[in-house]
Amino acid sequence: MARIVEATRELEQPERPAIGWDGRTLRAMLEESERLLRETGHYWGVERLKLKEEDPIGYEKLFSRVRGGLVSARETALNISASPIVRELGELCFALYTPEGDSIALSTGIIVHVHTMSDAIKFMIRNGWEDNPGIRPGDIFANNDPTIGDVHNADVQTIVPIFWDGELIAWAGGVTHVLDIGASTPGGVPVGPTTRLHDGIDLPCMKVGENDELFSWHLLRGQKRSRAPIYYLLDERTRLAGCHMIRDAVERLLTEVGPDRFKQFMREVIEEGRRSFKARIREMTVPGRYRSPAFFDITFADKQQLPAHARRDFMMHSPFEVRIGEDGVYELDMDGSSAWGYHSMNCTPSAMQGAIWVQFTQTLICNDKVNDGAYFAIRSNFPEGTIANLGDADGSTGIAWAFLQPAFTGFPRTLSRALQARGFVEEVIGAYSCSGNVIQGGGIDQYGQSSAIMNFEIAAQGMGAKCVLDGTDFAAAMFNPEGDMGDVEAWELISPMIYLCRRVKANTAGPGRHRGGSSFESLLLIWNTPFWELQNLGTTRVFYASGLFGGYPGSCAYVHNLHGPDLLERARRGEAYPVADGSFDEPALLAIDCAARELKQDNFTTLSPFAPGDLYLSVMKGAAGLGDPLLRTPSAVAEDVREGHLLPAYARSIYGVVLGEDGEPEEAATLAERQRIRDERRRRARPVSEWWRDERERVLRQDAIEPIRVMYAEVMRLSPRWAAEYRGFWDLPEDFAWQAPTPTVPVAEAAPGKITPEAAADAFLASSRCWRPPDDASNELVGGQLDRETFAALVEERLSREEVRRIQSGFKDRDRFDKWLAYLQERVAWADPIVLPVGEGLFVVRRLSDGELVIRCECGHDFCPFNRNWKMQALIYVRNDHESLGEIYPRFARCDPEWMELRELICPGCARLLEVEAAPPGYPLVHDFLPDIEGFYRGWLGRDLPLERR
Incomplete structure (x- = not known):
């Protein structure tokens, strides 16, 4: 009987015509597209860019019209929004x-x-949305589910289909970060959720409107479920208005050029993007294996507001391994990541792809032709069950950026090694600063309304040091290159808090030959509210990223909140009072008496009530430095002190610069002090082999705090490959494993196995293959003419910032690598030919005496063969106590030595500081860069290695 009823219903339902091109379903189109890419290697099998070849001007005009419509929609929609996150920060x-x-x-x-919205659209197609709930003209869909296609739940997407003559011709999509998503705790990056059930409003690709109108139930839901409904609802209008503007622009184009030409254009422009990406990889990088691990700490053990299963301290590990090769393939491998957990920092593959996008579009593919072509040229591995891909696990994704930001500090560091090796020094940049103290909370605002706040002034962090310039101060953020901190008045309008200051924070910038960008601190007075609660996010105990080429990490941050201070009484009496903490070492707010004070390093705090008159300090973190600090010009150090970027005492202890009473550097004293520091480096450093022996015994004893033991136990159980390499580095038994509870790892014991670093390196090089494809598009990407004199002026930093910017934004010269080798060869004191630079002051050279390829310091000291980790032959000094860390960082700017140590790798010949690693105890020395030199020369350059013996 049930079958009869079911069959009758099917007969009664009118058959819906397919809405794809040429009468096909969207699923059939998607499956055919994927099949053709697999079989031909080209998007939709497009082997010839016919439209681009036959009508290049028309092709470019069409792209400009499309992109112009998108930018126009964004700029118009931006002014509709009331949220300062959208209006002020974009x-x-x-x-x-x-x-x-x-x-x-x-x-x-x-x-x-x-690409997160791309994932969302493909989810709808694969899951039959074309039939149920149906996709029709005027429909409106919304998504914020990271397991479908998003970064975290507060990023809300609006997706609108665009039809033409009954066919779905395209989709328009828009996304904003909302002030509050209705999670178990307030704000746009909620920390309170420990499972996805606590993440707030859930929109799994829901149809939320028809006939260009949002459903009333959807608007009512947003009004009732968000603590900031007026901003949430206006953001809905913002996204929808922009999508409709895009639809109008596309319909105008279809009227002018016709659907057939527009369809051809869409497929060709994506295929062009795929080819262009690979060509850019071949022209600006070096094939090889790159590694840049990162860590971040979570301190939840004492947070009684959290469920019992979430109350633990732990360290998260991002392995961040990149492999470049073939015809320009970029492969990101996160095998070795920590496990997912009962917290809100978990990620999904869509979130990880989003982070890849935001990094590449700021670096290699920052031209206007940015689309999914690059996605089809990238490979990735985000193992399920890890924090990089929680899969179907219960964890929350409310603040996925807490993992993404430190994890992807590996992107600029690995890419910069490749760019430096090729000579594109104007593009080299150290790690950016991860967001410091995110001001987040809620309650009753100054208007008597229920409200929530996430202050996005964190979008103006310090950026990493460059090869030819200092890092930019409080300028942007990894997640939004166009962001700024917003006007203080904008934040004061939407929350019951008054700014007492916003000023540069000295010693946030990571030291180096070029320092990282400085960050800042803000002091806020809570005012005119019956109830308000806040939390501190991102005030870490560990450095989120190492420096580059001998530079140091940017600072840590700290919590300093005052409850019941006497500041108002002082003001009424006309007495002076501090409006900032100033020095990390001597916080000025300690001079204010108060009923209760929080002063500590604590990565995340839970919500705490703040009364009118209480003070909340927000301290941001600075970005990483680049190069040996002793190579920084003394005049630049003096300027840093004058402008408040550096406390005077650290001019000498970090940079070896002696300042006179007038604040200017004393030349003779500075030369002597720098020589003393180099001598001190040699005296207290020791060979890595000695350090390795002692550290190995510590590993065998499993001598580390519990969060570190848990990190190693999780990673070794989840990743047999990482575990085997770990045992190989420390020469441990094949069944060695760190012992600690791992509640979210299904594997009880780590799989046995062991591979030495040498064998792992040889295996990679044996598998690496490099070639240039027949349809090489590199001629279209390069061709600028940077003459040798201008290039020398660039390297020697004789150009203005504007001149550097023009070189950055211009076409790249095809012979840059040859210019770079010639420039370097002229400046070294030895005759052996340089084959490849592998860092500042480090080169792979062809040793004339025996023909071997070895890694050599600029001073002439040889370390090892090119395919081995030079660090194993260096001197090492480990800063793992407050006294030694205090020579570089003030008290609250440094890491907690129980959680992390700084390892300085020093040349035995000249005492140059070549690298500084920030890692937990027991972590292997990182083999940062293993170049495939033969593949580079023969496969990509099309020539033999210098003085190669046949």
């Missing part, structure tokens, strides 16, 4: 997609979401 982005969900072009803004 946390808004729009993109256009093919019917199968591949991005064609994007606007400016938070470009992290270009």
Whole structure:
């Protein structure tokens, strides 16, 4: 009987016509697209860019019209929003997609979401949305589910289909970061959730409107479920208005050029993006294996507001391994990541892809032709069950950025090693600063309304040091290259808090030959509220990223909150009072008496009530430095002191610069002090082999605090490969494993296995293959003419910032690598030919005496063969106590030595500081860069290695 009823219903339901091109379903189109890419290697099998070849001007005009429509929609929609996150900081982005969900072009803004919305569209297609609930003209869909396609739940997406003559011709998508998503705790990056059930409003690709109107139930839900409903609802209008503007722009184009030409254009422009990406990889990088691990701490053990299963301290590990090769393939491997957990920092593959996008669009593919072509040229591995891909596990994704930001500090560090090796020094940059103290909370605002706040002034962190310039101060953030801190008045309008200061924070910048960008601190007075609660996010105990080429990490941060201070009484009496902490070592707010004070390093705090008159300090973290600090010009150090970027005492202890009473460097005293520091480096450092022996015994004893033991236990159980390499580095038994509870790891014991670093390196090089494809597009990407004199002026930093910017934004000269080798060869004191630079002051050279390829310091000291880790032959000095760390960092700017240590790798010949690692105890020395030199020369350059013996 049930079968009869079911069959009758099917007969009664009218058959819906397929809405894809040429009468096909969207699923059929998606499956065919994927098949053709697998079989041909080209998007939709497009081997010839016919439209681009036959009508290049028309092709470019068409792309400009499409992108112009997207940018126009964003700029218009931005002014509709009331949220300062959108209006002040531009946390808004729009993109256009093919019917199968591949991005064609994007606007400016938070470009992290270009592929997350692609994932969302493909989810709808694969799961039959075309039939149920149906996709029709005027429909409106919304998504914020990271397991479908998003970074975290507060990033809300609006997706609108664009039809033409009954066919779905394209999709328009827009996304904003909302002030409050209705999670178990307030704000846009909620820390309170420990499972996805606590993440707030859930929109799993829901149809939320028809006939261009949002459903009333959807608007009511947003009004009732968000603590900031007016901003949430206006953001809805913002995204929808932008999507409709994009639809109008596409319809105008279809009227002018016709659907057939537009369809051809969409597929060709994505295929062009794929080819261009690979060509850029070949022209600007070096094939090889790159590694840049990162760590971040979570201190939840004492947080009684959290469920019992979430109350633990732990360290998260990001292995961040990149392999470059073949015809320009970029492969990111996160095998070795920590496990997912009962916290809100878990990520999904969509979130990880989003982070890849936001990094590449700021570096290698920052031209206008940005679309999913690059996605099809990238490979990735995000193992399920890890914090990089929680899969179907219960964990929350409310603040996925807490993992993404430190994890992807590996991106600029690995890419910069490749760029430096090729000679594109104007593009080299150290690690950015991860967000410092995120001001987040809620309660009753100054208007008597229920409200929530996430202050996005964190979008103006310090950026990493460059090869030819200092890092930019309080300028932008990894997640939004166009962001700024916003006007203080904008934040004061939406929350019951008054700014007492916003000023540069000395010693936040990571020291180096070029320092990282400085960050800042803000002091806020809570005012005019009956109830308000706040928390501190990102005030870490560990460094989130190492420096580059001998530079140091940027600072840590700290919590300093005052409850019941006497500041108002002082003001009424006309007495002076501090309005900032100033020095990390001597916080000025200690001079204010108060009923209760929080002064500590604590990565995340839970919500705490603040009364009118209480003070909340927000301290940001600075970005990493680049190069040996002793090579920084003394005049630059003096300027740092004058401008408040550096406390005077550290001019000498970090940089060896002696300042006179007038604040200017004393030349003779500085030369003597720098020589003393180099002598001191040699005296207290020791060979890595000695350090390795002692550290190995510590590993065998499993001598580390519990969060570190848990990190190693999780990673070794989840990743047999990582475990085998770990045992191989420390020469441990094949069944060695760290012992600690790992409640979210299904594997009870780590799999046995062991491979030495030498064998792992040889295996990689044996598997590496490099070639240039027949359809090489590199001629279209390069061709600038940077003459040798201008290039020398660039390297020697004789150009203005504006001149450097023009070189950065211009076409790259095809012979840059040859210019770079010639420039370096002229400046070394030995005759052996340089084959490849592998860092500042480090080279692979062809040793004339025996023909071997070895890694050599600029001073002439040889370390090892090119395919081995030079660090194992260096001197090492480990800063693992407050006294030694205090020579570089003030008290609250340094890491907790129980959680992390600094390892200085020093040349035995000249005492140059070549690298500084920030790692937990027991971590192997990182083999940062293993170049495939033969593949580079023969496969990509098309020539033999210098003086190669046949």
